[in-house]
Amino acid sequence: KAGVTQTPRYLIKTRGQQVTLSCSPISGHRSVSWYQQTPGQGLQFLFEYFSETQRNKGNFPGRFSGRQFSNSRSEMNVSTLELGDSALYLCASSLGREGETQYFGPGTRLLVL
């Protein structure tokens, strides 16, 4: 099976712009979770989607949003980018059942100038 894929892998934006990141889960996986990773804060949970519904949300401002499509692919959007949004954005997929392991994609490295 193909692993989790994320596009784009690298992105450079300027402050105030918006960005959309995409994640395709492992085939058959219905849960997609998004994380932000920075050197200072480590891995922090953004949100999780299951069957097109947001099931949980982390402590990030409303500028961060996401959605999931019927094929389980997910997108996250960040509007009005700030310098502090520079990070590695990781998505992870799982079957969504109790005890299931999450498998991570390669991430999108976002640099905000």
Place this chain on the structure above:
Amino acid sequence: GQNIDQPTEMTATEGAIVQINCTYQTSGFNGLFWYQQHAGEAPTFLSYNVLDGLEEKGRFSSFLSRSKGYSYLLLKELQMKDSASYLCAVRDRNRGSTLGRLYFGRGTQLTVWP
């Protein structure tokens, strides 16, 4: 949130054994994961513990004590390629929480010397 603590850095030599500890505090423990992350790459799954005891997978073992809020990852016969960050992550089943949320520690950067 949850408090998940692990050492920031560790060093060891090739062929040695190293133990990376992780302590946590949760209100609804529902499993502990260890991930390995090489610089510039995504975390890869190593192990999962939900019951007390030791889980062994080749050169890697992970131990869990729920009553103590404690886990460790044991790496045997260290190789240079084991130099990476090791992340401890806890799943918390609170009311209203979901299956997909993991709380991560800051990671332990392991350096293996020849």
